[in-house]
Amino acid sequence: MGLVVQKYGGSSVADAEGIKRVAKRIVEAKKNGHQVVVVVSAMGDTTDELIDLAEQVSPIPAGREFDMLLTAGERISMALLAMAIKNLGHEAQSFTGSQAGVITDSVHNKARIIDVTPGRIRTALDEGNIAIVAGFQGVSADSKDITTLGRGGSDTTAVALAAALDAEVCEIYTDVDGVFTADPRVVKKARKIDWISSEDMLELAASGSKVLLHRCVEYARRYNIPIHVRSSFSGLRGTWVSNEKPQGDEQVEHAIISGVAHDVSEAKVTVVGVPDKPGEAAAIFRAIADAEINIDMIVQNVSAASTGLTDISFTLPKTEGAKAIDALEKAKASIGFESLRYDDQIGKISLVGAGMKTNPGVTAAFFQALSDAGVNIELISTSEIRISVVTRQDDVNEAVRAVHTAFGLDSDSDEAVVYGGTGR
Amino acid sequence: MGLVVQKYGGSSVADAEGIKRVAKRIVEAKKNGHQVVVVVSAMGDTTDELIDLAEQVSPIPAGREFDMLLTAGERISMALLAMAIKNLGHEAQSFTGSQAGVITDSVHNKARIIDVTPGRIRTALDEGNIAIVAGFQGVSADSKDITTLGRGGSDTTAVALAAALDAEVCEIYTDVDGVFTADPRVVKKARKIDWISSEDMLELAASGSKVLLHRCVEYARRYNIPIHVRSSFSGLRGTWVSNEKPQGDEQVEHAIISGVAHDVSEAKVTVVGVPDKPGEAAAIFRAIADAEINIDMIVQNVSAASTGLTDISFTLPKTEGAKAIDALEKAKASIGFESLRYDDQIGKISLVGAGMKTNPGVTAAFFQALSDAGVNIELISTSEIRISVVTRQDDVNEAVRAVHTAFGLDSDSDEAVVYGGTGR
Structure with a gap:
């Protein structure tokens, strides 16, 4: 002992x-x-x-x-x-x-x-x-x-x-x-x-x-x-x-899938109209880092060729939202973006499991489950053993239940999900 | 500064x-x-x-x-x-x-x-x-x-x-x-x-x-x-x-007299019928000391010649009373006294002042004030700059007021006490 x-x-x-x-x-x-x-x-x-x-x-x-x-x-x-x-x-x-x-x-x-x-x-x-x-x-x-x-x-x-x-x-x-x-x-x-x-x-x-x-x-x-x-x-x-x-x-x-996690404590900041040239993203995230703010997901939209401008979105804890807006406004002149959008009505759903590495159908099944539940996806981020999506906050609970059921995690269910053939 | x-x-x-x-x-x-x-x-x-x-x-x-x-x-x-x-x-x-x-x-x-x-x-x-x-x-x-x-x-x-x-x-x-x-x-x-x-x-x-x-x-x-x-x-x-x-x-x-203090937190223990021979008091107070009890005043009564027995009284905090009785009962056989009396209805009045050393009438005036107030004195103890007496607890407040007035300590009074001629 x-x-x-x-x-x-x-x-x-x-x-x-x-x-x-x-x-x-x-x-x-x-x-x-x-x-x-x-x-x-x-x-x-x-x-x-x-x-x-x-x-x-x-x-x-x-x-x-x-x-x-x-x-x-x-x-x-x-x-x-x-x-x-x-x-x-x-x-x-x-x-x-x-x-x-x-x-x-x-x-x-x-x-x-x-x-x-x-x-x-x-x-x-x-x-x-x-x-x-x-x-x-x-x-x-x-x-x-x-x-x-x-x-x-x-x-x-x-x-x-x-x-x-x-x-x-x-x-x-x-x-x-x-x-x-x-x-x-x-x-x-x-x-x-x-x-x-x-x-x-x-x-x-x-x-x-x-x-x-x-x-x-x-x-x-x-x-x-x-x-x-x-x-x-x-x-x-x-x-x-x-x-x-x-x-x-x-x-x-x-288990192939360990669980479904969700998080409604984050907000999304979108930097609108960023010149699509090298160093712009770095300047934005340096301003955020200097303010000692940890961010979570980052997505850069495809640039519209006609304007040469792009949008960059990222998520962060709501509690850090005001600080991030403040830091970016102060750096606006030097970075040179058009405007900021702040959205605190988002939610994040994540599917976690080491089995993902070797089961290529997981991502497809995940998106299918969300689609069947009528949940719109705004951002996507993945790691070796996790897929996360950002949705409207109102959709989060329904999305979690749908994914939980689809992957056979429900306690009464004996059916396991059948993974599709194409990898993620 | x-x-x-x-x-x-x-x-x-x-x-x-x-x-x-x-x-x-x-x-x-x-x-x-x-x-x-x-x-x-x-x-x-x-x-x-x-x-x-x-x-x-x-x-x-x-x-x-x-x-x-x-x-x-x-x-x-x-x-x-x-x-x-x-x-x-x-x-x-x-x-x-x-x-x-x-x-x-x-x-x-x-x-x-x-x-x-x-x-x-x-x-x-x-x-x-x-x-x-x-x-x-x-x-x-x-x-x-x-x-x-x-x-x-x-x-x-x-x-x-x-x-x-x-x-x-x-x-x-x-x-x-x-x-x-x-x-x-x-x-x-x-x-x-x-x-x-x-x-x-x-x-x-x-x-x-x-x-x-x-x-x-x-x-x-x-x-x-x-x-x-x-x-x-x-x-x-x-x-x-x-x-x-x-x-x-x-x-x-x-000031000749600094103040009058009183204390109603003590009790009195009397050891009755102690053989009046050397070493008896020492045996009693060794039993008390071994129990880690601090005592305050001690008085040994005059021995009655006919019996060869005497009484010894001491005061101590009421909170230590039970412990003291217990310690003495356990040592009863070896000490050889007759019985114990415990009294928690006592009070102590003390007059304090360095002026006592050089003003011989203080003690007499103190006893006179108590006597005038009809307060009976049970024990007396003195130091260079303090006289203390033990009285009935019910008499304490009256005794304190009488002594305070007698020594001219009252705030409205301009009269100082006149000390008598005989020393204490």
Whole structure:
């Protein structure tokens, strides 16, 4: 029996009852002979309440102090969890990110982990303790200031600790049963996935699946740490995410298609009337990059020969929309385009699966399904194991259901889709 | 203009409005040319709410984890205060006890400061920042665990930092105007004291005055740090506490009597029928000391020659009463007393003033005032600059008022007491 890292989110420890329930689950793992390291988020709404307080004293809370404030949240939940475990007769010690050796860069509010030195955790484990670690937080290598890892940071803490401690598995406990073939709120017949490759999970996360964040999966893939996403309420087997298909695991089959993801958090910017000559696209995207905006899909329309002008469209998070428009307007004179169009009524549907590489009919079947559902496609983007399209936002749910059914992912259906002959 | 340390208690930073008000006061000190270090407690009821949560998950919260939990409180208030200051256009950085270099022993929930190494505070000040430090907390030298200093610990943090940073003054902001000649809730005519010697303040604190805690004053006296106790609401001059009378301070006169303190938090234990032979008292108080109970006054009654037995009484905090009875019952056979009496309906009245040393009539006038008020005295204890008596608890308020009036401390009175001729 080896070492397991368990991560519990805010909804699992929302109140004293939740904390006691989680404590029992942790003690169970310990009784089964494991060394147990637990990463915990702030209780329920604590973080939102702290943000609210911050906004009352300062309209634009400062980075360093904002991190100092927010990290109070996990301090509360982790200490309470340690107390609840001790109350069950087991030894537990809680550690802040800094005490656990989570070393980050100095970018407040969204720091990146650059090293993990879990000496104190090792010692605590060797002395028979269950170690409880604050998720989401670290300490900067340069200034020794407290940092936070940004949204979903606790998952990253868990995976990083699992890697540093060479854990058998990193269990991510949440309020759903695992990763599904589509968002169950949209697709009633979505199936829980028993196993998914890290590669496919990365694409799902990048395409709008909310269960695991991209950088957490990336970290796990790099250090070859299996993740087990499961419910803290049911205790059922959830979804395993790993680089290789687990040997001897009967429940696992390597699906051609892993799932359908969708994302309605993006907007589309179209730069109209760009002179069709070398360097124009570069100038546009340099202006965007200088404003530190990450973009997703890019499409350049075919140039109209008569005018020598073309349009360039790209998608980006809605939250970055205003910043992008501002950056482009400022660079308008030097770039020399005609006008800007902004559209936040778009949605993205993505089909993900490593099987695409070797099943040439997937793309055709995907477009056929969308066409049959009467969904118009505005942009297309593909990778080795993913196809994404942009549609009207109103069409997204219908499109996801149509694709999910067409690829035989519905839980009641025994029929698999028959792929056509022409490759994509 | 030198360095000032300001300490704000929980009632001063109870909500966002309070934090913004305090921020303005801090910025004012900075504008006046001072380097400013601020020690802050947890907001209003935060600590009580955290204790309540702890009790919900575990009936007896554990020391280490309890400290981890409680220290979340100052983390919140200090980060918010730093944000509020930055919002006023000044630079501020917050520091945990550990970051501020507050090194303690390892006794959780009531640690003692053993060293202060404020390197990061110095750097922050040199860079033009206002430094905000979490009160009440430190880090243990041995285990590097987070510790708390116990009740009133933030005052001690402030004085300790003032000493380590060689501050001009340690300002303790609170919700009263300063130290009074008696508790104003009991004595309507109590006067605010402009200056009081550290020595007298120590005796007042030991005798039940709640404004400053004993160990905070002791620390200030040892390192010769002047304390200024004042209201965070009025901004008026409060009470200065220092070893020497300030030179050239017109408002200050060295009073014969500093004030009247009272304490109804103690109980009296009487060990009845103790054999009157050498070593008996030692055996009793060794049993008490082994149980780590601090006692206050001790009186041994005159032995009745006929029986060879005597009674020994002592006072101690009511909270320690059960423990003391338990310890004595267990040692009954080896000590050989007859029975125990426990009385928690007592009160203590103390008169404090360095002038007692040279004014021999004080004791007589004190007893006369109590006698005139019809108050019966049960125990007496004296020091160089203090007389204390134990009475029935019901008599305490009346006794305090009578003594306060008799010694000319009432604010409306111009008459000073005339001391009698016989010494005490």
